[in-house]
Amino acid sequence: MIKFLIFLSLLIQLSLLNIGYAKEYRNTEAGFKINIPQQEINIVSKNFYGGMQPNGNFIYVYSLNQKQASDLLEENFTTDAFNDDYTAIELLERSGIDPQKASLKLLDPVLYWPSDKPFIKQLPNDVAFNIQTQKIHGRKSLNMQFTENMENEIKDKNSYLCSIDLLSANNRLYVISTKVLNSQKESEVSAESVRNEYRKGVLITKPSANTNTLIYTDKIGKFRFDLPENWYYVQSYFSDNPKACLTFALPLETLEKIKEKTQNLEANDLDKEKIADNVSEENIASWMDLLTESVWSVSCETKEFETAAYLENPEATKAEMQLLFSELKNYIESSRYYKNSKFDFDVNITPKIGYINFDLSFNLKDKKDFDNTGRIFFTKKKGGLVVYTSTLRNTEQPASKELIENIKMLDLQ
Secondary structure (H helix, E strand, C coil): CCHHHHHHHHHHHHHCCCCCCCCCCECCCCCCEEECCCEEEEEEECCCCECCCCCEEEEEEEEEEEEHHHHCCCCCHHHHHHHHHHHHEEEEEEHCHHHHHHHCCCCCCCHHCCCCCCCCCCCCCCCCCCCEEEECCCCCEEEEEEECCCCCCCCCCCCCEEEEEEEECCCCCEEEEEEEEECCCCCCCCHHHHHHHHHHCEECCCCCCCCCCEEEEECCCCCCCCCCCCEEEEEEEEEECCCCCEEEEEEHHHHHHHHHHHCCCCHHHCCCHHHHCCHHHHHHEEEEHHCEEEEEEEECCCCHHHHHHHCHHHHHHHHHHHHHHHHHHHHHHHCCCCEEEEEEEEECCCCCCCCEEEEEEEECCCCCEEEEEEEECCCCEEEEEEEEEEEECCCCCCHHHHHHHHHHCCCCC
């Protein structure tokens, strides 16, 4: 039982970290897929993907359908028109003429830079940039490239190589934005190499005609979870021992609130020491105020925790778990920190899998109500936690009931 407590502790610790590597992400409706290495934070919705690193590196990819692209450019957009613009720019390049003399509305980096996302600042309207015709996986790309100097206390003469690639297929406009640290250290991989690795990791696919549900997949826990319309998720995979996956899913409106709160921050402000310096009860409370509802999960391999031993004698394990969670219930419901708290649980142990389903509600220091429904699970090789959290007192509403039911019905074997 001691090892099971260590396992639970690990799940909690993993939920507070974000170190990992990217898996393949597919956006079927938007018509692209991503396969890039070593992203600490992956942000995914039905129409965009973002990968971020603490040093400020990022990649954002999204696509616009014909109407969206036409509205943005205030002119009719088609793939044929894009190809004509590409040919015109290519001709200017061969003639030694600055491509910007074409004065194409299409070629304005401010239109595409993902400044509506957290930790990314707005570009100045007069940003100086270069234009090149290039190809990515054989597809024509209009590349806009510019440099951003670092605006922090670091005295090294570093800057960021920034670029925006525009591609088109199926009368859609595809946008790949990258920002890569251009370090002066010889030991660092060149910014061009990192940027090209980002760009080559994007593959355009045929968009799906159907309106699909956004699904996140936990490849460690080996389960998939359907999300409501207008939600997104943030996911990290941990390559250390044990291998693990952490995912937070939230409404897109929460992403907009996070953007407002972080409008003066950039990705390199996510340095762990900087975060630690700003941790306070007041700071944490201000972030909690952004939360309305979420689904979050964490899973890991469990070989070193010997969870297989707990499944050898299901009845004995169930008795131990009942005692453990009864003590936890008494602690939570008598705590001065959690007001009006209630904790109910149900233990189910089989030779193949162990489940602890729970409902936890409380008021955090007279500031906010929290309703949580979740499931702790473990098999011989893996374990994890899946939770729906709401601060809206809406668990009886149809949409919330569906999320709760989805958690309870997850096939975690």
